Amino acid sequence: MLAIPYMRWSPGSGWSVVSIRFRCLENECDHSSHPGGKYATVAGDTPRLYNTISLLTAEDTVAICEGEIDTITASISDIPAVGVAGTQTWKRHFAEPFRGYETVYILADGDTAGREFAETLADKLSNAKILPCSQGEDVNSEVLKYGKKILLDRIDG
Ligand SMILES: [Zn+2]
Incomplete structure (x- = not known):
């Protein structure tokens, strides 16, 4: 899976990663063998x-x-x-x-x-x-x- 960071910047702490989503990169994948579908989100993430x-x-x-x-x-x-x-x-x-x-x-x-x-x-x-x-x-x-x-x-x- 491609890991896609969601980044935020704040004056106090600079850059941080607030979440990561994942995208399947396999051609022809039906996404049944891994969590999520074509995209997966961290459980409970907003x-x-x-x-x-x-x-x-x-x-x-x-x-x-x-x-x-x-x-x-x-x-x-x-x-x-x-x-x-x-x-x-x-x-x-x-x-x-x-x-x-x-x-x-x-x-x-x-x-x-x-x-x-x-x-x-x-x-x-x-x-x-x-x-x-x-x-x-x-x-x-x-x-x-x-x-x-x-x-x-x-x-x-
Ligand atoms: Zn897949």
């Missing part, structure tokens, strides 16, 4: 936003991605991004850090589930703008195929 450092570095705009991998891909493509594990894990207080931005781009997967995720989030954030990926693609798959320019161009719109 839902969290991923990569919140982007909220400190972003200026007028920030992006939200569904899941950690797309969030990492957006961030290394020069788009500050925060990850949400899915709309079921969204908490009301998650909206607060996004309210001050001019625009919050929701980089949605190019499928029905992705659109539903984006529309559900956009209902909670009045400054949201949904930018769907091409049909059948997500942020990571598009950047792997076409490079980061496809994301940057979409945001420049």
